[in-house]
């Protein structure tokens with residue numbers, strides 16, 4: 789959940805099936821080594837929470853796409869000066885046509901995400917281990933589900949969370965993350 793300092797912003801995935809967030813996912817545009825982790829990453833949230841369902845879909849039919857961009861495209865997405873510090877980026881679109889990729893944009897939309905592109909850095913020296921790469925991919929799916937950073941912002945906490953920003957020792961969804969999904973789905 790994102791916060792604006794006073795109130796929670798109830799950002800959520802739009803497409804539900806039996807009350808669960810229902811994501812149609814594709815990893816065709818991932819490069820190695822990320823492509824090797826895709827099947828594990830795809831199942832991380834459904835394995836942790838009964839409120840999330842993920843199915844495999846073709847690129848043309850998917851609602852969540854994983855992409856390893858070129859270096860130039862990555863630079864355009866995150867800003868040249870941030871190349872050395874950002875490992876993943878979730879660019880979400882809402883049903884009312886907004887692009888959500890931070891708290892400010894989350895506040896102006898109706899809060900229902902219908903599509904997300906999840907980019908992972910082509911700079912493997914930045915995202916330099918298998919566990920950190922998987923964590924980055926799982927963390928970005930958390931953003932598509934409407935979760936913000938656990939360890940940043942007005943309600944920052946040090947509890948275990950895969951939604952902590954930066955290199956942490958939590959690589960899969962934790963109890964805090966699963967609980968954060970409950971008001972949404």
Ligand SMILES: [Zn+2]
Pocket residue numbers: 927931937953
């Ligand atoms: Zn993040």
